[in-house]
Amino acid sequence: MNIWPFGKRKHEVRADTIVNPSEQVESDALLSALLGKNVMTKEKALEIPAVQACINLIAGTISLLPVNLYQKDKEGNVREVRDRRTSLLNNDTGDTLTASQFWRAIIEDYYLGKGGYAYINKPGTEVESIHYVDETHISIMKNTDPIFKDYDILVQGKSYRPYQFFKILRKTKDGMTSRSVMDDNQLIIGVSYSELTYEQSLVQKGGNKKGFLKSPKKLTRDAMDALKAAFRRLYSNAEETVVVLNEGMEFQESSNTSVEMQLNENKKTNSAEICKLFGIPDGMISGNPTEKDIDCFIRTCTIVMSDIECSLDRDLLLESEKGTYYWSFDTKELTRGNIKERYEAYKIGLEKNFLQIDEVREKEDLEPIGFKWITLGLDSVLLNPETGQVYTPNTNAVQNMDVIQTGFIDSTTKGKEQNE
Known part of the structure; x- marks a missing residue:
């Protein structure tokens, strides 16, 4: 009768029995590798x-x-x-x-x-x-x-x-x-x-299928060894194309071809x-x-x-x-490879005035030409945003944006006074 002097004996927990989750994952991976997974x-x-x-x-x-x-x-x-x-x-x-x-x-x-x-x-x-x-x-x-x-x-x-x-x-x-x-x-x-x-x-096997041999009679050890050696040469050397089977012996395929x-x-x-x-x-x-x-x-x-x-x-x-x-x-x-799409995007940018000619040329790695005008409308009115000059090619007239705005304000004021 086994009696523990200090009461009921506790179950012993050894340090090597405590499994760390990360160690468990590593051991599972190792086990999978050993088992051929x-x-x-x-x-x-x-x-x-x-x-x-x-x-x-x-x-x-x-x-x-x-x-x-x-x-x-x-x-x-x-x-x-x-x-x-x-x-x-x-x-x-x-x-x-x-x-x-x-x-x-x-x-x-x-x-x-x-x-x-x-x-x-x-x-x-x-x-x-x-x-x-x-x-x-x-x-x-x-x-x-x-x-x-x-x-x-x-x-x-x-x-x-x-x-x-x-x-x-x-x-x-x-x-x-x-x-x-x-x-x-x-x-x-x-x-x-x-x-x-x-x-x-x-x-590597020259396309030869796996399989097994069927024989109506029992083969001797020497015959089996010779047959195994012949098939080993057949599967390991693509130049070996023939294995001679004795009378009554058949080869049974056990795998499919790639086709x-x-x-x-x-x-x-x-x-x-x-x-x-x-x-x-x-x-x-x-x-x-x-x-x-x-x-x-x-x-x-x-x-x-x-x-x-x-x-x-x-x-x-x-x-x-x-x-x-x-x-x-x-x-x-990303769109540099498609020249048509890229140029169409540039066209939209120029028409909507958020791109200028020299900015487009810079994106295409071309030298700037110093053209600082942007189109205001009808393809005939040009504005220089740095100087405020407005040029109308049809009339060959150059005006200043400040003067235009002042004239517009004056004409509006006069119109209001006349109405009053």
């Missing part, structure tokens, strides 16, 4: 042509657009500000990557990794350089308070504060962690990758579904986009650029600049 990684996903094409299209488009810094005063006037930060983001980052390479890497990590991260090298208040950091080197150490959230960024064990990094996160709910496309869509991306690996296996499985049709369907994950119409990848497809693609790029602009306002502005300064992409470059 296909765990997608960024490298595997980029081997899928549709994924690679979508990333290249979005990242390549955004990397071409200049991002500018603007200041808005109390009167609502906006002016462009040029300093070292704009040069770092558009030309030379001060790192080994150019600005175009920098944005491509950031956007790739935004979609397929933990998010896009770049270290801001700022000894004082002046930003000296911006250094892209691969998301695989990033770890997040966060607190447990769901309201007053805070965290540190670890890079190879060294701790940094969040304001020391420029970061863009996809579908984040805490401002610290990001969800990649693979986190949300493991199945469709895994299926597409499995199709590629299966197709590779077929090519029977409709792999080509499935690949096209899955490619279109992957494009939807990135918000890109399939026509943008296949090479025959419609106007609707292009508009949808531009909206997708605009959403990503909005995330980037908000992050730049948070991470790359001084506290004294926030509220009056802001970052914005020059989106007119």
